[in-house]
Amino acid sequence: MVKLIQAREQKMHQITSAEQLKFKELITKFLPLSIRQILDNLSLESIQSLEEIRLRKGKPLFLRFHERESMVNSVGQSVSCLSQAYHVTEDDIERTLHLISQSSLYALEEEIRNGYITIPGGHRIGFVGQAVLDGLKVKTIKYISSLNIRLARQVVGCATKIIPFLYNNTEQRPYNILIVSPPKCGKTTLLRDVIRLFSSGFYCSTKREKIKFNVGLVDERSEIAGCYLGIPQNDIGPRTDVLDGCPKAEGMIMLVRSMAPQIVATDEIGRPEDVGAIEEMLNCGISLITTAHGATLADLENRPILKQLINSNIFDRYVFLGRTLGPGTVETILDGKTKQNILLQPIQTLKRGF
Amino acid sequence: MLRFFGGILVVVVCTLWGLLIANNYKQRPLELRNLRSMLNLLETEIIYASTPLPIALDKIAKHADNNISKLFYKARDYLISGNGITADEAWQKALNDILNNSYLLEEDTGILKNFGIGLGCSGKNEQLKNIQLTKELLKKQELKAEQDKSQNERLWKTMGFLSGIAIVLLIF
Incomplete structure (x- = not known):
């Protein structure tokens, strides 16, 4: 009996680490170390229901789950008070941009003009800042101030019933x-x-x-x-x-x-x-x-x-x-x-x- | 007999020392030239092929000479290490790593450090400007290095040997 429970626990642990590893591999590696630490402390349940990570310069870091939105402090615990939340710095935004573009913003001029970048896994990072115009068209976006990382969830088989x-x-x-x-x-x-x-x-x-x-x-x-x-x-x-x-x-x-x-x-x-x-x-x-x-x-x-x-x-x-x-x-x-x-x-x- | 060998040893050491310094003067313009042509390659990769920086650095490193190749390889390694560092930081770290084994002077590395600041973090036009400015500055350094070389290389080669002889004559 004990063995059975142990085996089950072990299996659960394996599932947990596989899912968390995948999350690390796909998402957190595009974030600066300060935010990585926060996300590394998220529970498996939170990771599964995470839909958006919102970074706004000088504002709290928001995580959006299925049914709720939450602010977190610098060790990943959710907090309700604005002042306790982890505030995103200018450096965080800049580093994230560097990491998602592999320090090659020049290669993503078209994407920047459109306001989003797709990363491996199909996840999308949208951003806004100040638009630089060329005539009536947006030439590029400078002073990028907000990033929204939207996790794409593929659910294979979801349309089978219909x-x-x-x-x-x-x-x-x-x-x-x-x-x-x-x-x-x-x-x-x-x-x-x-x-x-x-x-x-x-x-x-x-x-x-x-x-x-x-x-x-x-x-x-x-x-x-x-x-x-x-x-x-x-x-x-x-x-x-x-x-x-x-x-x-x-x-x-x-x-x-x-x-x-x-x-x-x-x-x-x-x-x-x-x-x-x-x-x-x-x-x-x-x-x-x-x-x-x-x-x-x-x-x-x-x-x-x-x-x-x-x-x-x-x-x-x-x-x-x-x-x-x-x-x-x-x-x-x-x-x-x-x-x-x-x-x-x-x-x-x-x-x-x- | 011992004196004779001692004398010869002093002369040999001094000659080698002279050759070593002369070699510094010889290698510096070569490294600067190599750097400049690699920046040309980087320009092509960035402006025309829009190659992501890690891949571009890797391609360039394959074509570069010894020390310069190390610089590009190290910059690439730091960049893809997954430690959340920017291109600028990767470049500065790589520069610091190769500094000891390089023939470049502080004024040359200063230019390279400034080059790193803008690396990868802007559109193509700004990248082009940054690369071209760096190339121009490196060209000036190269001319200076060539001048230094013509003035000093032969001087140090002979000076090493002659100072060895002088020391021997003074001692004995």
């Missing part, structure tokens, strides 16, 4: 899907796994073999595939071609012409030029999977561009996400024509971890 709703069995093609959710409900995570499933294949009740498609992905903000030096850091399936960092409208057309995809996926549509690109693409018989910010269909209809898309009945399925059963809950799936819910009850899709 994939039957997204595949048109009679026409044997995926529906045109719009995933709708308020921020931080797992929109991108779900999109990523839907792409992975369509690309790597899944079993359907009526067919013996796997159903699989060639997917073209326009990853304008490097969030879905999380490319680092051109290599996707997230699992997006073996039949996915990624056009990284390309504007959506242009990228969709480019993909159709060059890669002959059966599905085109992209994140956060809503610009006027997207409509033209989508129409052209759908006329080629390609399925579209995309996302938009919002909570209800009415929200979407308040936005002229999306209203146009909804009224022309482009989408066959609307997947609405929420937080009733935690982040990543699929609340409803609406049919595109009838606008009726086809889901019996909300489905929880995300169980988090690195």
Whole structure:
């Protein structure tokens, strides 16, 4: 009995250290020693639910978890009083920039202009400071004052439960899907796994073999595939071609012409030029999977561009996400024509971890 | 007999000492020239290829001569050590490490130290300016070093031998 308990404890310890090691390897090595010390003291549970690390010059260090935000002191204990919290120094910000860029800011001019850098693992570091303009365009950002390290959590398998709703069995093609959710409900995570499933294949009740498609992905903000030096850091399936960092409208057309995809996926549509690109693409018989910010269909209809898309009945399925059963809950799936819910009850899709 | 060998020993030591100092004068312009051409390479890597600094330093180190190669290798090692240090700190540490074995003078290393301050922490234009300024200053140092060499190299070579003879004559 004692042996059993010991073995179990040992196993737990191994899991703990593996997860913590991974965290160290992927995240804390990009932070200066002072902040590294703080994060090294975090418990496994905290690491698993950590979503954002916010550094603001001269302000307390904030850690954002699933359900709460917390300030920490210099040894990693959470505190409630502003004055006890660890305050981020100018040196911390500068060092972080050096570390994430490998001291090569000159190589990241484009990223700095866009305001974020993707690091291995697909995690993103956004930053703001003072914009330097060249005419009307942002030339670069100087005096960087705030950094936000957003941890990308890939949850492989999170879309498995809903994939039957997204595949048109009679026409044997995926529906045109719009995933709708308020921020931080797992929109991108779900999109990523839907792409992975369509690309790597899944079993359907009526067919013996796997159903699989060639997917073209326009990853304008490097969030879905999380490319680092051109290599996707997230699992997006073996039949996915990624056009990284390309504007959506242009990228969709480019993909159709060059890669002959059966599905085109992209994140956060809503610009006027997207409509033209989508129409052209759908006329080629390609399925579209995309996302938009919002909570209800009415929200979407308040936005002229999306209203146009909804009224022309482009989408066959609307997947609405929420937080009733935690982040990543699929609340409803609406049919595109009838606008009726086809889901019996909300489905929880995300169980988090690195 | 003992006197004879003692005398010869004094002459040999003095000659070697002279040669050693002469060698310093000979090597310094060579090192400065090597540094300058390596900075040229660094410029290409940074400006045209946007190569990340650790990889650029590694590439350069492979082409550089002995001491200069060590400087670039060490800077790279410090940079990728994962200890959270910046390019500037890595460069200064590497400089300090090679200082003892190098033929460079304090005024030369001063220029290199200043070069490190701006290394990697700005856009391409600023990097280019920093590298070009450093190259220009190093070129001036190189001209000076060449002058010193032509004035002093032969002098020290002969002086070592002659002072050895003089000491021997004075003693005996």
